[in-house]
Amino acid sequence: MTIQVTIDGEHIHDIESFYEEINRVFMAEEDWKLGASLDAFDDLLYGGYGIAKEAKKVELIWKNAEKSRLGLGYAVTKAYYEQKLQPGSSYNKALFQEKLQDLEGGQGQTYFDLLVTIIAEHTNVTLVLA
Structure with a gap:
């Protein structure tokens, strides 16, 4: 179906x-x-x-x-990644730092x-x- x-x-x-x-x-x-x-x-x-x-x-x-x-573009995505990088966050900070750098460099996904x-x-x- x-x-x-x-x-x-x-x-x-x-x-x-x-x-x-x-x-x-x-x-x-x-x-x-x-x-x-x-x-x-x-x-x-x-x-x-x-x-x-x-x-x-x-x-x-x-x-x-x-x-x-x-x-759901650049600004929202940047804020999303920055939230993952906050002190005390349990997320993979290296991964989200890389994603943020890619986004800021014009290569990352929104x-x-x-x-x-x-x-x-x-x-x-x-x-x-x-």
């Missing part, structure tokens, strides 16, 4: 609002919500829960994707790019940027 899922970039202006939109669309019938985590988003696309639970294939239509690209990369790694998901 293939399902078609539409998220709307008009609702996405930062990382928190991306996950709010994902929860609104994918998790409406669940009694819990997905956390703001790239790993959690990746897990969601495997189809173990949410509306994709029974689907063999998912067509993910991302309306107003350009607005999301801007909202948060939007990271999401698109995660989606592309799922052969069961077709992404349509509209």
Whole structure:
């Protein structure tokens, strides 16, 4: 079974609002919500829960994707990496320092790019940027 899922970039202006939109669309019938985590988003696309639970294939239509690209762009991504580098953080600081340097050097991925990369790694998901 293939399902078609539409998220709307008009609702996405930062990382928190991306996950709010994902929860609104994918998790409406669940009694819990997905956390703001790239790993959690990746897990969601495997189809173990949410509306994709029974689907063999998912067509993910991302309306107003350009607005999301801007909202999840350089500034938001830089702040995301800097948060991971805060004193006391349990994250791999060397990794996030490298990612931050790549971003600042114009070679790194934005948060939007990271999401698109995660989606592309799922052969069961077709992404349509509209």
